[in-house]
Amino acid sequence: MAKERVTVVDIARAAGVSKSTVSLVLQASPLVNESTRAKVNAVIRELGYVYNRSAANLRQARSKIIGIVVNDLTNSFFAELAVGVDEVVQAAGFVQFLANTSEKLDRQREVIASMREHGVSGLIISPARGTEAADLAPLVAAGIPVVLVVRDIPGAGVSSLTSDNHAGAVAAVRHLVERGHRRVAFLGGFADTAVFEARMRGYGDALGEAGLVVSDDLIIGSAPSRAGGVTAIEQAMMLRERPTAALCFNDAVAFGVCDGLRARRLEPGEDFAVIGFDDVIEAKTAVPALTTVSVDPQGMGERAAELLLKQINSGRVEPEAIVSPVRLAIRQSCGAAVGRRVKEISS
């Protein structure tokens, strides 16, 4: 069944008008008379016509597709970001190509090339580690709007939307210090990323302003995952002078830190204060609820999409670097003023 494709000329013939008129109807043009529009629409429904976007894309340049490439979909931060993007992109009548690079540069190169071939009218990219400005050059040369999210790439000449990592870290550490902590660790994350650098700098600055020295022992990198958090806290607890609190690179690490604490019979939030970063949805409902620097990934996805759409519609526009403010969501996991509760069972 459905051997032959139904095309505009088929409905034109059936409706007794020209294909041009049908095309006008499809584009909801105000030029066509109300009654003919109704008739054409009726025939469209009747014959089960489906619009062929490949043909349309061929004729006109613009394409109603936007691409989104993320470095790790498995991380719920990025999954939420993607649904944020999808939300606004869909509402604008676009459709999203989503690709996952798993932090692999060659994979990223492939998917970007593939998206270009499909004529995406814009790209939202959370770049894989090690992405350079040169990787994006062909895109900007071709005049394709690009919005970088989460990780900025200096000198790429495209818009970016990042969160205020430095301010967030400062706020978190300040809070910890106010609650009496003197030995605060910075746990998790890969040291060679800009995000890590900014958060760690905020951590150091806040410590400094409180007159505390920052000790390299207390900065422990790891994979930015739950498993990484477990190993980081283990390492931290091997220190002679153990920390009593930690700012974690992200929420996944923070959850891992909580796990590791429990494995040592320490209750996060009571025996040790932990603060995360990102505020993924589970942060609110976890036990103890995670105190974290709220970045609102879904909202970030939405804003990135809006920014991209704006650039797409208004032709070419100046690249802008937006850093969105963050706020500290204070919940239970940082509840420990030092010594508030003396743990009976030691070790």
Add this chain to the structure above:
Amino acid sequence: MAKERVTVVDIARAAGVSKSTVSLVLQASPLVNESTRAKVNAVIRELGYVYNRSAANLRQARSKIIGIVVNDLTNSFFAELAVGVDEVVQAAGFVQFLANTSEKLDRQREVIASMREHGVSGLIISPARGTEAADLAPLVAAGIPVVLVVRDIPGAGVSSLTSDNHAGAVAAVRHLVERGHRRVAFLGGFADTAVFEARMRGYGDALGEAGLVVSDDLIIGSAPSRAGGVTAIEQAMMLRERPTAALCFNDAVAFGVCDGLRARRLEPGEDFAVIGFDDVIEAKTAVPALTTVSVDPQGMGERAAELLLKQINSGRVEPEAIVSPVRLAIRQSCGAAVGRRVKEISS
């Protein structure tokens, strides 16, 4: 810059061959001479040519795009499923359209329509709740291969890939019973889904074969989320005769149950046995590591993609309903043989 698009005829002219030859080179046809192939490829690189898939799609029917629609990307089970799909689909030279429906039927209708317009050559769908066979009818009428994942829709006449929910539940409950539990609850999930029905039936059957009665009190539905798990276990703990173990609808619920348990100062795995369903990546690293029915979401995505690709390549093929086996991954969260450890601090 890059005012004019570079097309096949441009490279044909520059390479001193015809556009047909260029097209042949692009398709890696064995028909063309090795030396001309090299020359053409050189020119392609030199001029920065990018292939126009819209034009190609227009000419030929097939499109190198597959669509994947999931009901909740925010749930890491589906995120992992999506990366599994992406993996094999990308390796096969396809690209994926991913859309999130948030369980909304009209959203689903829209995205499926949009994907058809883009000429996807196949669809992997994890249908929103309430999806009916009629919703998929236009797709099968148009001869577009569809693979349903996770949730099957009876009578839709398309292939499906589900996990053996019944057997998994049976294995889990059997394990609990062997460890001495008599009052086992079934927590979380919406009662009106086929997946819920299958898992609950397995739960009931296993109880029955052990000579235990199934009590409606112990079957407590909730949203299939972490928050839902918290409320479900709270409700369970209000019962006069409390359960000592629970099979949860999925891992998210199981994590919520653990949270709720801790909020009552009960340690999951010691004071109460909990088993999840799905085996998301965090299950392994959580503390306590979650005993769960392993479904391998990523592998499932891969198999779904392979199945779809097979159908796409081999023209039309009989719809097949595959139910993939599951295994019980025994970890710590079910560690409690009843009474094995007497909790000192009661309440």
Add this chain to the structure above:
DNA sequence: TGACGAAATTGGAACGTTCCAACTATTAAG
């Protein structure tokens, strides 16, 4: 040397849409 088959190459007609300029009806103004 000529003929033949195989290997390469090629021009032109699609594919289904949009855009443009031109056209026809209809209405309003003089």
Add this chain to the structure above:
DNA sequence: CTTAATAGTTGGAACGTTCCAATTTCGTCA
């Protein structure tokens, strides 16, 4: 009653590729 303006409608030429049938080039064998 003519003219001008306005509202709708229309045919045909693109867009960049693939496919087909036809053609050229080449090596081989009688």
